[in-house]
Amino acid sequence: MQTKHIDAVVELQHSSFPPPFDPALHWKPEHLLRHLEVYPLGQWVAISESQVIGSCSNTRISEHAWNHSASWDETVGGYFLEGFDLEGSTIFGLDISVHSSARKLGIGRAFYDRRFQLAQAGNCLRYGTVCRIPDYYRYADQFSPTEYVRKVQSNNVIDRTLTPLLRYGLGVDATLEDYLEDPESMNVGCRLSKLLQGVAA
Numbered sequence: 001m002q003t004k005h006i007d008a009v010v011e012l013q014h015s016s017f018p019p020p021f022d023p024a025l026h027w028k029p030e031h032l033l034r035h036l037e038v039y040p041l042g043q044w045v046a047i048s049e050s051q052v053i054g055s056c057s058n059t060r061i062s063e064h065a066w067n068h069s070a071s072w073d074e075t076v077g078g079y080f081l082e083g084f085d086l087e088g089s090t091i092f093g094l095d096i097s098v099h100s101s102a103r104k105l106g107i108g109r110a111f112y113d114r115r116f117q118l119a120q121a122g123n124c125l126r127y128g129t130v131c132r133i134p135d136y137y138r139y140a141d142q143f144s145p146t147e148y149v150r151k152v153q154s155n156n157v158i159d160r161t162l163t164p165l166l167r168y169g170l171g172v173d174a175t176l177e178d179y180l181e182d183p184e185s186m187n188v189g190c191r192l193s194k195l196l197q198g199v200a201a
């Protein structure tokens, strides 16, 4: 990602996280500019025919932030990434968005391959993230969040976000209630990680 891509990335946020997701929670240009200052190596776009069709934002955080944070804000230090730690143990995935016209073509997988490479190249212990489970609201009267995630893991239920992320080889660590503001996910996040060969900082 470069500064010239920022407007297109913001636009992609709007189409990738439509209502009922609160548009006030999308990246704003000043956030993305700051990400490029803080950690340019971890900000990427996918381009096709000169158009931005995918974006992917990452930060690097300490082992303590990974293990002990109660909210997304606390984990990464808010939208301006004040928790960034160049020596941290964990590459933390902030966002991945692929335009709806370009989904299921492997672009998400290509971003994930790059995420794992970034973690390995930086001698990180792991790649980790907390993802939405946006189809949970359809099942919330039947299953607890943990039961729902198990159903997705066993392929009995498809979740439009968790299903692809599991296909990338991430393991489920926990379900976190009241972790994010997301009506479709019923404010539940699913904490996922992949351990990589490296040295914990």
Ligand SMILES: CC(C)(COP(=O)(O)OP(=O)(O)OC[C@H]1O[C@@H](n2cnc3c(N)ncnc32)[C@H](O)[C@@H]1OP(=O)(O)O)[C@@H](O)C(=O)NCCC(=O)NCCS
Pocket: 016, 017, 095, 096, 097, 098, 099, 102, 103, 104, 105, 106, 107, 108, 109, 110, 130, 131, 132, 158, 159, 160, 161, 163, 164, 165, 167
């Ligand atoms: C989640 C997202 C990034 C996936 O990107 P993508 O480029 O479409 O995914 P890929 O093409 O790499 O697909 C990977 C695998 O998941 C499967 N998959 C992708 N979307 C799926 C869906 N909606 N339902 C079922 N399976 C799906 C693919 O078929 C593929 O399976 P395979 O490994 O067996 O071949 C994309 O759907 C997206 O941008 N969603 C909106 C934004 C979002 O929710 N981001 C995540 C925030 S936590």
